[in-house]
Amino acid sequence: MHFLRKDISNEQLVAFYKKLLWPRLIEEKMLFLLRQGRISKWFSGIGQEAISVGAVLAVEHDEWMMPLHRNLGVFTSRGMPLHKLFRQWQGVQDGYSKGRERSFHFGSKEHHICGMISHLGPQLAIADGVALAYKIRNEKKVSIAFTGEGGTSEGDFHEALNLAAVWKLPVIFIIENNGYALSTPVDEQFRCRQLSDKGIGYGMEAVTIDGNDLLEVYHTIKGVREYCIREQKPYLIECTTFRMRGHEEASGTKYVPQNLFDEWNEKDPVSNYEYYLVREGVLSLEEIEIIRQHQKEEIENELKLAGESQPLVISSKKELFDVYSPAVLQTLPADNEDLVAPRSSEGLALRFIDALKQGLYQSMKVHPHLILMGQDIAEYGGAFKITEGFIEAFGKDRVRNTPLCESAVIGAALGLSLEGMKTVIEMQFADFVTMGFNQIVNNLAKTYYRWGQNADVVIRMPTGGGVGAGPFHSQTNEAWFTHTPGLKVVYPSTPADAKGLLIAAINDPNPVLYFEHKAMYRSISGNVQEAYYEVPIGKARHVRSGDDVSIITYGTGVHWAEDYAAGHPEISIDILDLRTLLPLDYDALEAATKRTGKVLVLHEDTLTGGFGGELAAWIGEHCFHFLDAPVMRCASLDTPVPFNMALEKNFLANVRLEESIQKLLTY
């Protein structure tokens, strides 16, 4: 190992040593505690510490880092108190995640560390979002994301690097190539000569370095950081290293040949650095021993302190409360009169699409830190032309065309949230959300509950059928998301609600899936106030009163129900438009049930597992005594959405509405 010190003073060399030794000694203690059964799971970074420690030393304390499961050195080098880390690992109340997360799956805003989810890959795009915030605000900063060599095979790796390159983001991607991904050796993981070669494909500079040489890691990252800030570009660094223990402590190392351990033991980052300090005359062996002893004592003290933590108080109310970040009251900018004062009290007749556009436009004015991202949304104006004219008004920084990479864009939106910015993402079609599904249901939805970081993101979902677009441009897939705590799901049916709910969704600090039915864009019109206003999330709308049957519905279902009622004046039909599916307006459900005693749940989504099942179950459970008949469901056929318009008509719930209502009335 070279250990080129360049301009580093003796004092700094010693300070670096203390940072490097600290995670090693903590880990040795952890292995001991593991054997005693005092912690449940441990992913060892022994042998890889120089990478985490060198990276933290090379950047500023307020530059975001996205570590993984072997990066203890990131957490310790950022100065996190050890007793609190111990509490985190023990899963107690006053760790970093209130006992809700294991090992390294937590973050800390104070320390600018973003917590990983178990899935390998999603961390990388979050670094893109943070770097985008730095870039837009002209801050001289970088973000740093880590991945193992196994993680480089994930699509998220490709998407994140490509996005960073295309958008010229100051991100440092660090690959820790430690030989094995669980039991899979590198020759079963990739075919390129070295992983830094992957940088070439994305058009970014890249280098392979010795990840066990603390000074090489430090100098490289320091230089790369300056490059990224100066050039406003990303950089890929592959650090070669070795995993000296099992994937996790219970999994063993039988599949690793002994000679590899022997070879890499010779290259141990801690002992080699110690020899170097002694050779350089910076520290004597005795002084090294004193430092070691001192740190060991500190570990014991911190462990003792960790044991004095508060006992866990279990409260379901508190657990549920912590799933969502509290909504903030939006105060309007006083100087924006055209946003505040309606010019006509009735409002103007607008098409659904124009109402949406107006809500988005006004939100862009109200929130200077709101960014729009999506495929073809800038000059082209989006597939449905909702953002036409927006770049002229708000500029290309805020209205961003994205490459085809739904997952990275959603991850980047979380990164923008880390830096206090808001994002609205346009899915080109709601169907394509599958490509970003993991980021939504596992990252955006769960981050606030896990470590208190909200995801201030709205995902607009052009949704639904009736337009002859076939199985992959027609789905109404809200039920994929209503099952996920942490998300909000809204689904307007009128232009006025489309605008007000979009504004509310953007003001809400939580991730909101905003469903907008494509067939309504240009076919539904209604009066819309010109003022900037919210329709509150979680409040249903009583559309019309009736005595015979209550139709509980949303989206296109509202129009089907209204059309049916208009064509059947002999039946007294009550209609409830839910407007929001998550959180659900239970009071409105109960009131609608009470009004007629006969409930039909109607939606465009397919029947089995559709949201109607949840509605029927809740009403059956809580309003049984008001019911004169079982709650019935009218939904689309349990098939993919067919292309042929006649087949599609047969698919859609609407064709079965008459039959469903009659069945209910004659029950």
Ligand SMILES: Cc1ncc(C[n+]2csc(CCOP(=O)(O)OP(=O)(O)O)c2C)c(N)n1
């Ligand atoms: C998407 C995903 N697939 C599988 C896993 C299970 N898993 C956890 S760690 C791991 C190996 C990771 O290898 P690598 O990226 O090289 O990092 P290392 O553990 O070697 O540091 C696997 C397969 C996972 N966490 N996420």
